[in-house]
Each structure stands twice: as C-alpha cells, then as structure tokens.
Amino acid sequence: MKRVRLLISGKVQGVWYRQSTLNKAREVGVTGTVKNLDDGRVEAEIQGSEAQVQSMINWCHTGPEHARVDHIDVEDLHLAHNETSFLIMR
Numbered sequence: 001m002k003r004v005r006l007l008i009s010g011k012v013q014g015v016w017y018r019q020s021t022l023n024k025a026r027e028v029g030v031t032g033t034v035k036n037l038d039d040g041r042v043e044a045e046i047q048g049s050e051a052q053v054q055s056m057i058n059w060c061h062t063g064p065e066h067a068r069v070d071h072i073d074v075e076d077l078h079l080a081h082n083e084t085s086f087l088i089m090r
Contacts, residue, residue, distance in 0.1 A: 003047040003077040010070035012042045020064035025086035035089035
C-alpha cells in the first residue's frame with residue numbers, strides 16, 4: 001500500500017476537477033480526499049496499491065476535459081489505516 005499527496009497546478013478549479021477525480025478514484029478503487037486550495041491549486045491525497053496510485057497520478061496529469069494541468073508535485077505520506085472511501089473536502 002502507498003499514500004501520496006498531489007498538489008496540482010494549472011487551470012484546475014472551476015472545471016469539475018474534484019468531481020472527476022472522485023469518479024476516477026471510485027473506478028480505480030483508491031481511498032483519499034481531494035480539495036481546492038485558496039491559491040488555485042487542487043490537493044489530492046490518494047491511497048491504494050502502487051499500481052492504483054500510479055494510475056491516479058497518470059490520470060491527474062490530464063484531468064477532466066476542460067482542465068489544463070501544468071505541474072503536479074508528488075509527496076509520499078504515511079498510510080491512513082482507518083480510511084475507507086474517497087471524499088471531496090470543502
């Protein structure tokens with residue numbers, strides 16, 4: 001199992017990025033959270049197998065149709081052992 005934090009920069013707010021990330025996370029089967037940051041970026045924490053996490057990172061580089069992803073910072077995190085779902089944080 002692996003957990004990462006992604007800080008996603010570009011045109012990623014107001015383009016359904018969080019909802020699309022939630023949909024993809026449920027499809028892939030990962031847990032975690034996604035939220036908008038005040039500075040215009042999106043932050044996602046993703047937990048799953050190495051393959052699941054890499055699949056999500058790959059998807060996040062493109063995102064939904066109207067998004068433009070310029071850069072993603074990836075940071076390894078400690079596992080969240082009690083987490084059971086993927087949520088949009090407000």
